[in-house]
Amino acid sequence: MITKKELIGIFQKNPERYWKVKLFDDLGFKRKQCKNCGKFFWTLSDQETCNDSTCKPYKFINKPVTKKPLNIFKTWKVIQKFFVDNGHIPLKRYPTVCRWYPLYFTIAGIVNFYRIDENGDLDWEFPANPSILLQPSLRFNDIPNVGLNSKSFTCFGMIQQTSLFDGKNGYWKDKCIELDFNLLTKVFKIKPEEINFIEDVWIGHGAFGSSLEYHVQGIELGNAVFTEFMGTPSNYREMKEKIIDMGAGWERFTWITQGTPTCYDAAFGPVLKKMKKFCDFKYDKKLFLNYAKISGKVNLDEYSDLNIALSKVATQLGISVGELKKSIEPLQALYSVADHTRALVFALADGGLPSNVAGGYNLRVILRRALSFIDKFKWNLNIQDVVNWHIQYLKKMFPELEEKKDEINKILEVEIKRYKNTKERISRIIESLSGKTPTQEELIKLYDSEGITPEQLGIEASSDFYARVTERHMVEKKEEEKIALDISGLPKTKILYYDDVCNFRAKVLKVAGNFVVLDQTAFYPTSGGQEHDTGYINGCKVVDVIKLHSVIIHKIEPCNVKEGQIVECKVDKKRREILKKHHTAIHIVNGAARKILGFHVHQHGAEKTEEKARIDITHFESLTEEQEEKIEEIANQIVEKALPIKKFVMKRGEAEKKYGFEIYAGGYIPSRELRIVEIKGYDVEACGGLHCNNTKEVGFIKILRTKRVADGLVRIEIKAGDIALSYLKEKEKILKEVAKKLKVKEEKVPEAVKKLFEDWKKKRKLLKKLRKRIGQNANIEKRVE
Numbered sequence: 001m002i003t004k005k006e007l008i009g010i011f012q013k014n015p016e017r018y019w020k021v022k023l024f025d026d027l028g029f030k031r032k033q034c035k036n037c038g039k040f041f042w043t044l045s046d047q048e049t050c051n052d053s054t055c056k057p058y059k060f061i062n063k064p065v066t067k068k069p070l071n072i073f074k075t076w077k078v079i080q081k082f083f084v085d086n087g088h089i090p091l092k093r094y095p096t097v098c099r100w101y102p103l104y105f106t107i108a109g110i111v112n113f114y115r116i117d118e119n120g121d122l123d124w125e126f127p128a129n130p131s132i133l134l135q136p137s138l139r140f141n142d143i144p145n146v147g148l149n150s151k152s153f154t155c156f157g158m159i160q161q162t163s164l165f166d167g168k169n170g171y172w173k174d175k176c177i178e179l180d181f182n183l184l185t186k187v188f189k190i191k192p193e194e195i196n197f198i199e200d201v202w203i204g205h206g207a208f209g210s211s212l213e214y215h216v217q218g219i220e221l222g223n224a225v226f227t228e229f230m231g232t233p234s235n236y237r238e239m240k241e242k243i244i245d246m247g248a249g250w251e252r253f254t255w256i257t258q259g260t261p262t263c264y265d266a267a268f269g270p271v272l273k274k275m276k277k278f279c280d281f282k283y284d285k286k287l288f289l290n291y292a293k294i295s296g297k298v299n300l301d302e303y304s305d306l307n308i309a310l311s312k313v314a315t316q317l318g319i320s321v322g323e324l325k326k327s328i329e330p331l332q333a334l335y336s337v338a339d340h341t342r343a344l345v346f347a348l349a350d351g352g353l354p355s356n357v358a359g360g361y362n363l364r365v366i367l368r369r370a371l372s373f374i375d376k377f378k379w380n381l382n383i384q385d386v387v388n389w390h391i392q393y394l395k396k397m398f399p400e401l402e403e404k405k406d407e408i409n410k411i412l413e414v415e416i417k418r419y420k421n422t423k424e425r426i427s428r429i430i431e432s433l434s435g436k437t438p439t440q441e442e443l444i445k446l447y448d449s450e451g452i453t454p455e456q457l458g459i460e461a462s463s464d465f466y467a468r469v470t471e472r473h474m475v476e477k478k479e480e481e482k483i484a485l486d487i488s489g490l491p492k493t494k495i496l497y498y499d500d501v502c503n504f505r506a507k508v509l510k511v512a513g514n515f516v517v518l519d520q521t522a523f524y525p526t527s528g529g530q531e532h533d534t535g536y537i538n539g540c541k542v543v544d545v546i547k548l549h550s551v552i553i554h555k556i557e558p559c560n561v562k563e564g565q566i567v568e569c570k571v572d573k574k575r576r577e578i579l580k581k582h583h584t585a586i587h588i589v590n591g592a593a594r595k596i597l598g599f600h601v602h603q604h605g606a607e608k609t610e611e612k613a614r615i616d617i618t619h620f621e622s623l624t625e626e627q628e629e630k631i632e633e634i635a636n637q638i639v640e641k642a643l644p645i646k647k648f649v650m651k652r653g654e655a656e657k658k659y660g661f662e663i664y665a666g667g668y669i670p671s672r673e674l675r676i677v678e679i680k681g682y683d684v685e686a687c688g689g690l691h692c693n694n695t696k697e698v699g700f701i702k703i704l705r706t707k708r709v710a711d712g713l714v715r716i717e718i719k720a721g722d723i724a725l726s727y728l729k730e731k732e733k734i735l736k737e738v739a740k741k742l743k744v745k746e747e748k749v750p751e752a753v754k755k756l757f758e759d760w761k762k763k764r765k766l767l768k769k770l771r772k773r774i775g776q777n778a779n780i781e782k783r784v785e
């Protein structure tokens with residue numbers, strides 16, 4: 001595996017090829033190596049060091065680059081206008097919770113356009129070319145630097161300039177840098193000699209290329225990535241269609257026009273002002289200003305120890321690390337609270353849910369971190385107020401946040417209560433530590449198992465603590481099934497199961513042990529949580545059906561089918577019908593759960609077997625009996641309505657445009673074409689499973705039970721159709737038996753049971769009284785109870 005550093009080394013053997021653009025020649029940019037950090041950069045000036053924040057202080061603090069300060073809204077307006085005037089199509093933002101690609105969150109604007117193709121490789125989906133948009137992005141690997149270096153966020157707006165260049169359409173490096181240079185010099189009036197372009201590379205999941213970061217007065221404002229190779233640096237091919245992926249910092253552009261001490265002051269505007277009022281702490285403003293100017297050097301990615309990270313800066317300021325830490329800590333906390341709450345606003349509005357699973361883990365981390373800061377400094381600050389101030393401020397650009405306000409607050413209430421409850425366990429844990437300081441690993445375990453933060457224990461964790469706990473929860477991992485069968489060279493299996501076929505003939509293409517591959521099949525392979533079909537191939541029992549990329553593999557009981565042979569196949573129709581009903585019922589229940597519980601409800605997993613079906617939904621607490629009943633009621637209403645269920649194949653981009661990203665209910669789908677399952681007027685999902693043609697065919701849906709299976713996950717188990725009916729009949733039989741034993745009519749059973757229970761309680765009370773009277777006699781109790 002080639003590292004980023006090695007790739008830079010390879011490219012730097014030929015810098016003209018990878019980094020030089022026309023503008024550099026036209027204006028006479030020179031290539032230099034920074035005396036301080038060693039990076040190569042392009043400049044018009046004679047400076048010996050680059051403009052990165054590790055090499056330069058933030059020069060614009062108190063000396064903004066523009067005459068008039070711009071707030072975040074105006075900043076975006078002028079930038080968007082510039083790109084639109086230059087032929088870019090403006091796009092709407094995408095959700096911050098990423099449902100179309102195996103990432104939990106949208107970590108950058110370009111992620112909007114990432115997809116996975118049929119072979120599991122990186123693929124692209126561009127709705128317009130070239131395009132410009134502002135993408136709120138969430139990243140949790142930079143948590144420790146938030147509030148500290150004046151520029152890092154967990155939630156930031158990425159200005160995403162994208163162009164797909166195929167030789168004719170779109171543009172490539174020269175035009176990209178020309179545009180970005182003009183944005184800086186013409187719109188933001190930055191002097192050309194103040195701009196540095198630093199050579200860098202980008203290695204993503206499945207693609208890479210060179211990049212030019214543009215730095216001005218100590219701050220990186222943007223990074224233009226020239227994606228031109230698919231694969232990895234050790235095994236790649238040049239792309240026919242190359243991609244310009246320029247991401248710039250919305251908050252940073254705002255910051256340089258305002259010249260505030262930190263980027264947070266510029267980005268959070270009135271929210272931060274209100275927060276400061278509520279927290280009302282004193283700090284040395286002059287010292288902080290001096291710190292802020294050079295705070296770009298503080299980097300906890302390099303040093304996990306805050307003392308080491310701050311030592312250089314402290315020396316420069318002429319004070320001790322201890323003094324510096326004491327003076328900046330409350331501000332770091334305040335800025336972090338502002339940042340974390342804004343991240344939560346976007347994530348929750350987009351359907352994220354704090355929990356202990358998947359991406360929800362990160363959301364809980366930042367919420368608890370924010371709450372811990374408020375606790376630590378004993379601020380009279382209500383975190384929900386901060387959330388609502390953010391919404392109030394942002395709503396004119398993001399009205400959807402206001403729409404989701406009530407539900408965001410409801411989720412936060414539950415989460416805050418949970419955080420407070422953990423406090424009770426804290427004293428117990430502190431006791432069990434008996435004065436010993438836990439190791440980092442133990443602290444992480446404590447957070448994982450109990451949800452308790454180091455701050456709550458009064459322990460100073462290493463500065464990368466939160467980065468380390470979130471690290472493992474960034475990327476969704478999908479395990480590939482291991483099958484002892486080589487499918488290379490086999491053609492895509494022709495699929496018959498969508499056409500309701502049960503009896504068919506096929507040609508055997510490959511036999512390996514118990515595995516058989518046919519040229520076509522009606523056997524549905526286990527996928528999307530739906531169990532496979534069973535049946536017979538030439539009289540041999542089919543016990544499992546698996547899909548590997550586009551080849552379907554049948555596992556059969558020992559049999560002598562041979563390659564090249566034509567076989568008679570028969571799918572077990574009864575089982576197929578039950579699975580279809582269960583599968584369709586899960587779509588219906590999912591829709592009903594969203595209607596009753598809210599937009600944060602998403603399918604986390606599902607399983608449809610012959611016996612029953614289940615769906616795990618994201619929800620913050622156990623369901624009440626009433627909620628359960630309502631979901632069942634709505635589900636059965638939908639069944640009764642006999643809504644047609646349409647199934648059709650659509651181009652991925654078109655489907656996303658028409659129905660939104662909620663179609664990825666079961667997760668991202670590695671395909672350029674999506675099979676859409678639409679229950680008219682009720683629910684639309686991209687789904688490859690088998691469904692009824694009409695909701696009425698499901699017959700009847702019975703919720704068996706619901707259960708909180710994990711933090712943030714509720715499991716709903718159901719039966720549908722005949723299976724549900726025989727289940728009810730079974731229950732009825734039991735009821736009859738009970739009624740018989742109680743010697744009452746069936747409808748009187750609840751009453752009779754209640755009476756029985758009350759009698760038992762009375763007797764128990766009496767017994768306790770007696771026991772008291774005769775002194776302790778545990779034996780009696782044991783015998784009677």
Ligand SMILES: [Zn+2]
Pocket residue numbers: 034035036037038039049050051052054055
């Ligand atoms: Zn440098």
Ligand SMILES: [Zn+2]
Pocket residue numbers: 583587677685687688689690691
């Ligand atoms: Zn489905």
